[in-house]
Amino acid sequence: MTIDTTTRSRNIEGRVGDSPLRPDGIAKLKGEFEYAQDLTAENMLWAATVRSPHPHARIVSIDIAPALAIGGVHAVLTADDVPGRATFGLEHPDQPVLAGTEVKFWGEPVAIVAAEDEATARSAARAVVVEYEVLDPLVDPQAADERDEVFRRMLIKNGDQKASGDVVVEGYYEVGMQDQAPLGMEAGLAVPDAQGGVDLYATSQFVHVDQEQVVASLGLRPDQVRSHPTGVGGAFGAREDVNLHIHLCLLALHTGQPVKMVYHRSESFTGHVHRHPARMWYRHEANRDGKLVRVEARILLDGGAYASTTSAVLANACYFAVGPYTCESVKVVGIGTRTNNPPCGAMRGFGAVQVCFAHEAQMDKLAARLGIDPIELRRLNVLTKGSPLATTGQPIDTPLPIHEILDSLVAMPMPDDRIPDDALSLPGGTGLTTSPSEVVRGVGYAVGIKNLGFSEGFDDYAQARVKLTNEGAIVETAAIEVGQGLVTVMAQIARTALGVSRAEVRFVDTSRIDSAGSTSASRQTQITGGATLEAATKLRDRILSLHSGDELDDEGVWRDGTLIVPMAQIVDQNFEETVTFRHPPTQPPDENGRGTIHADFALAGHRAVVDVDQELGLVRVVRIDTAQDVGRALNPESVRGQIEGGIMQGVGLAVMEELIVTDGVIRNPNFTDYLLPTILDAPDVESLLIEEDGSWGPFGAKGVGEPPTISSTAAIAAAIRDATGKPINRVPVRPQDIALA
Amino acid sequence: MIVSFIVNGEEVAPRVSAPTSLLDVLRDELNLPGSKSACEQGECGSCSVILDGELVCSCLVMAADAEGSEVVTVEGLGEGAIHPVQQAMHEAGAVQCGFCTPGFVVAAANLFAANAHPTSAEIKEALAGNICRCTGYGAIIRAFQGLSDQTS
Numbered sequence: 030m031t032i033d034t035t036t037r038s039r040n041i042e043g044r045v046g047d048s049p050l051r052p053d054g055i056a057k058l059k060g061e062f063e064y065a066q067d068l069t070a071e072n073m074l075w076a077a078t079v080r081s082p083h084p085h086a087r088i089v090s091i092d093i094a095p096a097l098a099i100g101g102v103h104a105v106l107t108a109d110d111v112p113g114r115a116t117f118g119l120e121h122p123d124q125p126v127l128a129g130t131e132v133k134f135w136g137e138p139v140a141i142v143a144a145e146d147e148a149t150a151r152s153a154a155r156a157v158v159v160e161y162e163v164l165d166p167l168v169d170p171q172a173a174d175e176r177d178e179v180f181r182r183m184l185i186k187n188g189d190q191k192a193s194g195d196v197v198v199e200g201y202y203e204v205g206m207q208d209q210a211p212l213g214m215e216a217g218l219a220v221p222d223a224q225g226g227v228d229l230y231a232t233s234q235f236v237h238v239d240q241e242q243v244v245a246s247l248g249l250r251p252d253q254v255r256s257h258p259t260g261v262g263g264a265f266g267a268r269e270d271v272n273l274h275i276h277l278c279l280l281a282l283h284t285g286q287p288v289k290m291v292y293h294r295s296e297s298f299t300g301h302v303h304r305h306p307a308r309m310w311y312r313h314e315a316n317r318d319g320k321l322v323r324v325e326a327r328i329l330l331d332g333g334a335y336a337s338t339t340s341a342v343l344a345n346a347c348y349f350a351v352g353p354y355t356c357e358s359v360k361v362v363g364i365g366t367r368t369n370n371p372p373c374g375a376m377r378g379f380g381a382v383q384v385c386f387a388h389e390a391q392m393d394k395l396a397a398r399l400g401i402d403p404i405e406l407r408r409l410n411v412l413t414k415g416s417p418l419a420t421t422g423q424p425i426d427t428p429l430p431i432h433e434i435l436d437s438l439v440a441m442p443m444p445d446d447r448i449p450d451d452a453l454s455l456p457g458g459t460g461l462t463t464s465p466s467e468v469v470r471g472v473g474y475a476v477g478i479k480n481l482g483f484s485e486g487f488d489d490y491a492q493a494r495v496k497l498t499n500e501g502a503i504v505e506t507a508a509i510e511v512g513q514g515l516v517t518v519m520a521q522i523a524r525t526a527l528g529v530s531r532a533e534v535r536f537v538d539t540s541r542i543d544s545a546g547s548t549s550a551s552r553q554t555q556i557t558g559g560a561t562l563e564a565a566t567k568l569r570d571r572i573l574s575l576h577s578g579d580e581l582d583d584e585g586v587w588r589d590g591t592l593i594v595p596m597a598q599i600v601d602q603n604f605e606e607t608v609t610f611r612h613p614p615t616q617p618p619d620e621n622g623r624g625t626i627h628a629d630f631a632l633a634g635h636r637a638v639v640d641v642d643q644e645l646g647l648v649r650v651v652r653i654d655t656a657q658d659v660g661r662a663l664n665p666e667s668v669r670g671q672i673e674g675g676i677m678q679g680v681g682l683a684v685m686e687e688l689i690v691t692d693g694v695i696r697n698p699n700f701t702d703y704l705l706p707t708i709l710d711a712p713d714v715e716s717l718l719i720e721e722d723g724s725w726g727p728f729g730a731k732g733v734g735e736p737p738t739i740s741s742t743a744a745i746a747a748a749i750r751d752a753t754g755k756p757i758n759r760v761p762v763r764p765q766d767i768a769l770a
Numbered sequence: 771m772i773v774s775f776i777v778n779g780e781e782v783a784p785r786v787s788a789p790t791s792l793l794d795v796l797r798d799e800l801n802l803p804g805s806k807s808a809c810e811q812g813e814c815g816s817c818s819v820i821l822d823g824e825l826v827c828s829c830l831v832m833a834a835d836a837e838g839s840e841v842v843t844v845e846g847l848g849e850g851a852i853h854p855v856q857q858a859m860h861e862a863g864a865v866q867c868g869f870c871t872p873g874f875v876v877a878a879a880n881l882f883a884a885n886a887h888p889t890s891a892e893i894k895e896a897l898a899g900n901i902c903r904c905t906g907y908g909a910i911i912r913a914f915q916g917l918s919d920q921t922s
Contacts, residue, residue, distance in 0.1 A: 050860055057868030058856040058875055060804020060844035067803040148787070212808045212816060212869040212903050262806070262869030263903050294809050453891055512867025512904050666863045673906030674866065700813035700901070708897045711907040 037582040038528030045525040045728050048666035051517050052533065053510075064260035065216035065232045070287035073218070074103055076280050077150035077290065078273070079140035079157045080299065081132035084168070084334075084369040084693025086161035088130055091140060096153040101145035103284045105157060110279065113248030117271050119238065119374070121180075124335035126246050126275050132161070134334035134371055135694045136299025143280040143288050166369035166693040170308065170331040173366035180332045181340040183347040183363030185420045185622030192358035194314030194322035198394045202311065202387040203759040205687035207304040207678075209376050210705055211511075213262015215272050215292040215300050219281035226253030227278045228538070232261050234268040234509050237544035246275045247282065254278065258536035264511035265678070266375030267301040269549055270337050298698035302337045302374030303688055305330040305365075307346070307383035313391045319401045319409045323358040324391075324419065326350040328384065330373070332365045337374030339365040344485060345380030347622065351419040352388040353431050353478040353632055354410040359419050361622070369693045375549055377678060378738045381479040386760055389475040389743035393750070403747075404435055404474060411435075412478070414723070418630075422623045427630055427731075428721035430658050431476060434634040437656040437717050438474060444638055444652045444713070446470065453709065456640055456647035467644045470651075473747025476634040477739030480627035481732040482552045486617040489552070489628070492543035493560035495523055495568050496605040499597070501531025502565065508545035508557040510536065513734060514667040515553050519561045521663060522727055526565035528582045543609060551631065551732025554663060555724070560610035562727040568606040572599060613725060629724055633657040633736035635676070635744035638712075641752040646764030648684045650710070650745055656717040660724040660731030668733050672716045675737025681706050682738075683745035687761050775836040777802065778846025786833040793817045793828035795836075796843060804844040804872045808901075815900030818873040819843045825880045827899070844872035847879050854917060855879050862913035866904035873900050878914055887918045 043049035056062040093105040108115065108129030115129070116122040128139050140157050144150035167173055217231025226249065233239050236256040243254045261268065273290050280288040292300050307330050314323040328346050332339030343365035350361045376382075392410075396403040411431040417424050448468045449455065457463030483489035494505040502523040510516045520532040545557045569581050576594050578586035586594040612628040638652040653676050662668045678686075685704040689696040697703045722729045742760055750757045755770040774783045777800060784799040796802045796819070805828055806816040812827040819828045820842040828843075847853040852860075855878040865871050874897060881888055881896040888896065893914045902910060 048863070050863070051865055053868070054860045054865045055852065055856070057865050057871045058852075058859055059848070060802075060872040060875075062868055063803075064806075064869065066807065067797075210903055211867070212806070212814065212901065213867065214808065261867065262808070263867040265903070291807075294811075451891070453895065512869075514866065670863050670866060670905055670909055673908035674904045675906070677906035678903075699811060700809040701811055705814075705901050705903065707899075707901060708894045708907045708910065711894075711911070714906065714908055 037580050037587065041524060041530040043521055043524055045521050045663050047521065048664050049517060049521065051514060053516055062260055064213055064262050065230060066213060066291050068218040068230055068289065070218060070220055073287040073289055074143040074145060074284055075147040075150040076141055076143045076277060076288050077154040078138050079154045081128065081135060081137040081139055083132060083161055083163050084135040085164045085166035086132050087164060088128060088132065089160040089162050092158040093140065095158060096142060096156040099149060099153050099156060101149040102142065102153045104143045104280055105140060105153065106279055106283060107140045111246055114245040117242045117246055117275060118336050119270055119338055120340055121336040133369055141276045141280060143284050168368055168370055168693045170329055170366040170368055173368045174329065174364050178367040180336050180365040180367055181343050183343055183622060185347055185359060185361040187420060187422050187623060188358035190358065190360060192323045195317045196398050197312060197314050198391060198398050199312045200391055200394060201758060202309045202390060204307040204383040204386055205761055206306040206690060207376060207682050207686050208298060208688050208703060209265035209267035211263030211265055211267055214294060214297045217273050217277050218287060218289045219277035220287040221281045221285055227281050228255045228257060229274060229278055230257045230259040231274050231277065232268050234264050234511060234549055235547035236507050236509065237539050239271055239274045240539040242271045243275050243278050247278055252540065255538045255540045257538040258507060258509055261509060261511045264548065265377045266549060269375045269547055270302055272300045294700060295698045298695055299371060302372045304376035305332065305342055305373040305383065309384065309387040311387050311391050313395050315395055315399065317399065319399055319406050321354060321356040321410045324351045324356050325360045327362045329364045329366065331368055331370055333368055333370040333372040335372045337372050339373065342380040346384045348420050348626060349381045349478055350384045350388065352385060353412045353476055354419060355412050355416050356419040361420060370690055371695060377675065378479065378735050379550065381477060381739050382742060385475065385477040385739045386743045386746060389740065389747065393747055404439055407476060408435060420622065421626045423625050423627060425630060428723040429630060429632060430719045430721050431632055433719050434476060434632060434656040434658065438634050438636045438654060441654040441715055448640060456642040456649040457645060458709065462645060463642045463647060467642050468640050469643055469752045471639050471641060471748040471752025473637050473744045473751050475740040475743035475747055476632060477736065478630055478632050479735055479739055481555060481629040481631055482550055482612045484615050484627045486615050489546055489556065490609050490611045491545040491557040491560045492607060492609045493557055493564050494542060494605055494607040495561060495564040497568060497600055499600045501533060502527050502529050504532065504534045504561050505537045505542055506534065506545050506557055507537060507539060507542050508553050509548040511548055513671065514664065515557065517667060518554055518558065518663050522558055522561045523565045526562055527569050530583050551734040554730050555726035555732050556610055556612060558727040558730060560608045563610055564606040564608035567608065568604055572604060629731065631658050631731045631736050633740055635741045637744035637748040639745060639748040639752055641749055641767060643753055644768060646768035648749060648762060650680050650712040652713045653741060654715045655737065656719055657733065657736055658731065659718045659720060659733050660726055661720050661729040662718045663728060663730050665718060668718055669716055671733045672737045673714050675734065676714055676741045677706050677711060679738045679741025680710065680712065680745065683742040683760050684762050771834065773833055773837050775838060776840045778842060788834065790833045791829050792831040792833045792836050795833040796828060802843050802845050806869055806872060808869060815873040815877060816870050818876040820876060820880055825877055844875050847875060853879055855882060858913040858917040862909045862916065864905060864909035864913045870900060870902045874910060890915055
């Protein structure tokens, strides 16, 4: 979509395509920005959660008396105190608000406590006596598959199922369980309203879906629960599911006092879902000329104890199992298992990350078998606008500049090929463990594709309201600013569409506006952005038509170069427009997993350069070059921030980050043992934004948050293979996978 | 017990329970929520403060150990205006969710107080105790390289 640019407002700052500074930047830098963790209220109580120490057990009895006997304790609630729906869940409400008869994962909430201060609340939580009959946990996803303990099975069959090629490559791949590890831990404050309702201020990615789930479990009317967007310290998928939201509202209504809860880091690791660990079996067949003939994949994702978004993540993994390539014969089998492992759900990349690691490894393997350059093999098979997605058969009607991405990556300058000899730049770091003579360098490429927005027929929409006031344009939305910068971008859209220089985004609660949908699936710039653009455009058109004007700017309405109505007079009329924006409709899959399932697609490609200490199995990611399909960059600096941040989470998955789960128990739920990349692990990153018109997003914008995370991991794995010759069929790559393989 | 110390130039004497961290006292008793709690074990640097001239994780300092000390938190930098490290981060787009940001500000202010023109390696080493999950560090490095390059 393009918009007429009025000549008068063309010079204002902070329009679409500019990179204005964040309006919340100074407050965040001064420590004044208010996060959910920082909220307080008069008479506030603190809450704590009693959690299961077992991954699977029957609850024999719960004795809350010892906790209630502690001075300062106001309430101890169990499953019996949940007045409404006993369960919650984003797609299927299968998870108990509080476990009543059985616990199904380590850390599952069993009871909640409110007390006068945090220390007392935590003491009281420890004082609750829960008697368990410990049961055998089901922790092997293959066993779960055999027992038909599954959330969803997928079968995609496209094309002639008997097709076969001249050469065959097979592979088995694994991806470990990654955590989003947002720096801000789960936190919230619930305030009772004295009429039986409650206001909730909590970490979230989607306040309307939190509100719906609170309403259901508290047995209240929708108008009695208001969920307020509040300061969120990062999300990456971890905040799409409810965790402390219902608990806080239960305690606030029970005690009649405001109640606050903040998870500790170890709790945070059990209090939100993780990226699904994956096991993937692949078979690629191709002709000698390099053309893919058939791809078969079997993808097993462990969903853990409760459903969360496993169904959708599994579907995504299956739909993008072939990657951004055409292939006329495809079969994909997907299994999302139910076990007693920690629940898994949304994380940046949402299923596309796991399969990208596998399909890109397969493409490299195939290239080696055929004796074709890996980039050339990709060029021979790439998906472009107009061709059908290999799995669903959906014709691609969005720009898909994969040739440009590959050409750019190859052309980007390589770093100096000298292995550095300073300790900070060696794989072993300042521990001085690495002998430079053991270090080998490798280079790897990968490309990935993912859908944007929600798919499979989901009614995906966002509402936004734009007002013209004496403070400038105000955009109202319930979309969540998790740090990605929609607070900047929505104002840019409003400035551009209205022609005014002042614009501000205000986050309003669920009672004041309809849903903006989830801050996930790379969707807010496109969908809340689409609503903002449409509302601002309607507002401008209404004002101009009312006054028969031809231009609007800060001074007012103009006609033929003459100011006819000053802005002061316009803002007195309290103009506003509210728009609900929907992306193009999608469909659920047919019996073969095919159909118009996705609304839009985006691509990215990465070239990784790594140095590997072969003896110790240590890796340093030296450099990542990337080119990304962004449609149109509404705020190029902000896009660059998404790319660099997304790549670093890909670096983490490639070589550092894994939740170690044995017998259903997370063994490293803390930042000492769950390793996150630091500034010393940061590779140099050069990013190129590929802009091409044609997406339905505002001004042609595509979502940009997820693509950087999809293929960066795969590129690093390819680079390690290049350096070492080792198979590297698992990420994160561990020292033994290099040194002992 | 009462612990007396100086925070951002002001004498304070909060009543604290023995096992309380300096971070909790700053946030909960002294109304200074700019220092953030994110890992509780000194790994992420979000709670960084300057204690008697040393950069520390305030989650690892017992409040009682602050007796007689001088503490500078993010709220005490810039003397009411914007500190140069804050301005540099703002302009470089080095803030996303912002939760790690006060810790980076304090660590960088501590670095630049000692060394106005740090090299890239010195910047990285000085900030290696601070974890950022959003930016990938690129904009943070550009912010401080730019500040270091400015002639004073």
